[in-house]
Amino acid sequence: MHLDCAYNLARWITRDDATAGDAVQEGALQAFRGFDQMQGPNARAWFLSVIRNACLDQLRKRRGHAEESYDEDLHGGLDGAGRARDSTPEDIAERASDSRWLHAAIEALPREYREVIVLRELEELSYKEIGAIVDIPIGTVMSRLSRARDLLQQRMRFAQRRAGS
Amino acid sequence: MNCAQAVRMLDAWLDDELDAVTATEMAGHVANCAGCAAVHEQRVALRTAMRAPALRHVSPPALRAAIRGQARLGTLEAQASRPRRLQWPSLPGWRAIVFAGTTAVLGAACGWWVAQPATPDVFALEPVADYAVTRHVAALAPGGAHIDVASSDRHAVRPWFQGRLDFAPTVRDLSAMGFELIGGRIDRMGNQPAAAIVYRFRGHMIDVFSWRATMTAVQPDRESTIRGFNVQTWNQQDIDYAVVSDMDRAELQRFTAALRAP
Numbered sequence: 158m159h160l161d162c163a164y165n166l167a168r169w170i171t172r173d174d175a176t177a178g179d180a181v182q183e184g185a186l187q188a189f190r191g192f193d194q195m196q197g198p199n200a201r202a203w204f205l206s207v208i209r210n211a212c213l214d215q216l217r218k219r220r221g222h223a224e225e226s227y228d229e230d231l232h233g234g235l236d237g238a239g240r241a242r243d244s245t246p247e248d249i250a251e252r253a254s255d256s257r258w259l260h261a262a263i264e265a266l267p268r269e270y271r272e273v274i275v276l277r278e279l280e281e282l283s284y285k286e287i288g289a290i291v292d293i294p295i296g297t298v299m300s301r302l303s304r305a306r307d308l309l310q311q312r313m314r315f316a317q318r319r320a321g322s
Numbered sequence: 323m324n325c326a327q328a329v330r331m332l333d334a335w336l337d338d339e340l341d342a343v344t345a346t347e348m349a350g351h352v353a354n355c356a357g358c359a360a361v362h363e364q365r366v367a368l369r370t371a372m373r374a375p376a377l378r379h380v381s382p383p384a385l386r387a388a389i390r391g392q393a394r395l396g397t398l399e400a401q402a403s404r405p406r407r408l409q410w411p412s413l414p415g416w417r418a419i420v421f422a423g424t425t426a427v428l429g430a431a432c433g434w435w436v437a438q439p440a441t442p443d444v445f446a447l448e449p450v451a452d453y454a455v456t457r458h459v460a461a462l463a464p465g466g467a468h469i470d471v472a473s474s475d476r477h478a479v480r481p482w483f484q485g486r487l488d489f490a491p492t493v494r495d496l497s498a499m500g501f502e503l504i505g506g507r508i509d510r511m512g513n514q515p516a517a518a519i520v521y522r523f524r525g526h527m528i529d530v531f532s533w534r535a536t537m538t539a540v541q542p543d544r545e546s547t548i549r550g551f552n553v554q555t556w557n558q559q560d561i562d563y564a565v566v567s568d569m570d571r572a573e574l575q576r577f578t579a580a581l582r583a584p
Contacts, residue, residue: 168379263377299339313364
């Protein structure tokens with residue numbers, strides 16, 4: 158049930174295949190124990206909130222002994238999306254035309270913004286559902302989404318300008 | 323509405339989260355304000371880019387299999403832990419005999435309890451094929467199979483399910499092999515809504531049931547014969563399938579192979 162949504166969210170939150178896989182397995186196990194809640198109209202939102210918590214647990218566990226590489230990874234993502242340090246104009250043009258630059262730009266977003274934009278645009282959930290999954294008020298969902306989109310648009314303009322020049 | 327208000331509500335409008343009155347005001351403002359229209363256009367462009375399928379991460383098959391195994395194990399553990407909770411410490415002397423008697427009664431009761439399906443019928447592995455046969459027989463009315471959408475054109479049958487089910491069932495044109503597409507209907511598997519796609523082969527009706535797989539049980543690749551009907555079940559992606567027909571086993575295998583071909 159909803160395994161694809163779960164993995165998609167987990168992979169975007171953790172930005173790593175192995176961590177996402179562990180989180181989904183852990184989350185599915187917890188979800189299975191609370192099986193009664195898995196029925197009903199809000200089953201997907203409930204399941205995704207379990208998965209999200211499992212992701213945060215996994216990240217906390219791993220960050221304990223990999224703090225530096227985690228930060229480096231974050232900055233690497235920013236470079237890939239924005240400054241494009243070692244790319245030729247052709248590379249940049251290609252990047253702007255497909256979704257790779259967007260992929261990198263989403264990965265470079267802070268997690269708070271990344272999770273709401275993924276839930277909204279990729280999973281097409283409502284503000285109410287997103288609020289329940291991330292455990293924040295609807296007003297916060299709205300402001301985080303706006304901020305996430307502003308940041309992504311900055312990158313989009315940048316990529317287009319570089320591609321055009 | 324002024325531009326400052328419009329920009330503040332732009333995202334909620336885009337996300338269809340505004341009430342009808344405010345949404346109408348927004349539409350009116352954006353139609354008459356080039357600045358806000360440009361901002362809106364950028365948001366729409368970003369949305370279009372973000373909905374690219376390439377941005378979705380697809381779960382690796384190994385993970386899928388691991389979770390299915392885990393879920394099955396979970397069922398066994400849950401069943402095994404029930405009688406264990408009711409075990410008593412051993413006691414010396416005559417009291418042990420009394421307890422032995424009690425335990426025997428309890429054990430029998432637990433055995434009966436464990437034998438009951440823990441979850442609704444569709445979750446247990448065996449009854450699915452049986453259930454599919456029941457649904458198949460129920461649909462075979464004297465005048466012909468019950469059909470909601472009758473068409474031999476798969477481009478007419480498949481879209482019919484849009485908005486009726488939360489997945490698109492597989493519909494194939496196998497007429498070159500002699501399997502004639504008759505149509506489809508909404509059916510069910512236990513408490514799950516299912517699509518039933520109906521084909522005919524030399525007078526034999528074929529029902530292809532598909533429904534969203536539950537996490538607790540996956541349909542194994544299995545062939546069985548129930549009350550004279552041949553049944554084949556399998557799972558593909560998130561969807562479980564069951565094919566039922568009274569035609570030859572060899573023909574059913576030929577049909578299933580064609581249906582499952584990539």
